[in-house]
Amino acid sequence: MTQTCGFVAIVGRPNVGKSTLMNRILGQKVSITTRRPQTTRHQVRGIKTQEDAQFIYVDTPGMHIMSKDRNKAINRFMNQAATQALRDVDCVVFIIDRTRWSEEDQAVLTRLEHVKAPVILAVNKVDRLTDKSGLMPWLAEVGARRDFAAIVPISAKHGTNVDELETEVAKHLPQSEHFFPEDQITDKSMRFLAAELVREKVMRQLGDELPYQMTVEIEEFRETERVTHISALILVERQGQKIILIGENGERIKSIGREARLDMERALDTKVMLNLWVKVKRGWSDDERALKSLGYDLD
Structure with a gap:
């Protein structure tokens, strides 16, 4: 049976649910989560092996715009760590929060302009939308900002459509032997x-x-x-x-x-x-x- 294996960067501005999504996909906590932005400070890899497919997800710090209160060495480190994760990946999952589009979302999209890997847009926290009638027009509007490989509305917290997102990611895994044992879920100690x-x-x-x-x-x-x-x-x-x-x-x-x-x-x-x-x-x-x-x- 042909094996597939690839790296998938999960990116977005701070506090959009990147770590929650990776934990949901893996079925256990690998990345810590809080309600505060910029909880994740390092690249954290989560490994999921399903029969002949191995997904290596890379959770990243939230990409943020440097400002007076975000102009320290640790802020520069987090932005560099997130940007570095985009190198040589096979697929990118770009997460945004519902029907909101901020200046920082635009800044992330700008950084993705030079990424050759396919980018899947995950619209998170759709369970919190009180009026879902505006979701489809919004997906069409945001879809015009880039030629996304797919657009998937999800709830990382509750698991809504996460299987569909994984199916879209699987389409972009290259043929390759698996890099990690099938029972390993992270490369962190x-x-x-x-x-x-x-x-x-x-x-x-x-x-x-x-x-x-x-x-x-x-x-x-x-x-x-x-x-x-x-x-x-x-x-x-x-x-x-x-x-x-x-x-x-x-x-x-x-x-x-x-x-x-x-x-x-x-x-x-x-x-x-x-x-x-x-x-x-x-x-x-x-x-x-x-x-x-x-x-x-x-x-």
Whole structure:
């Protein structure tokens, strides 16, 4: 039987549901999700093997327009990571949010002008449309902006039409031997996923209280026969952020740790002992050397 295998970049502006879509396709969490834009900071590959076809989806940071409050080294890194993911892919899934078209959507479309791979437009969150009568005219309007390989209205959260989207993607996979074992679902290590799970819980619990100047570094990841011991360092840029993160009598950091540990135990299928620490590291998000030391490296 002839095998097919290819890379599929999932792109779009921040907070349109790229990570939710990849998790839905894979059937489990590989990319973290929150309601806040720019949750995804790295390229995260999710692998789905179905008989003779292997899809290698690349979840990407939201492509965003640089502005006064988005002009740090970490913002440049995220834009570069998203752009780099477009190189040598076999297909692109460009996600937009319902019948909205923003300046950042246009900026993403402009970046896709030089991409030779077929581009499929996924119109997400259609389940939230109160009046669906305007959907078809909108699809015709947005379809005139580019010669898309297909336009598929979906709900990544609920799975609506996601199978149809996968069918469209499968048409563009080249003949090739599979690059990964059929039971592998990501190329990221559990150490990376552990750090991401802690960061997800911080962002979900603190919302607007804590700016984006927060990251997580795993200092210990040690597996024994019955327990995996994980120590994670949460880095912030100011003392006030550290106080907010720890919370009164340490209650906030305990709650974050409890939620992260439960997700880790589900992912690892073993008991986890998780220790969290908070440290102030001033200016790390605008320091390219510091970013590389923390794993923000395109190489």
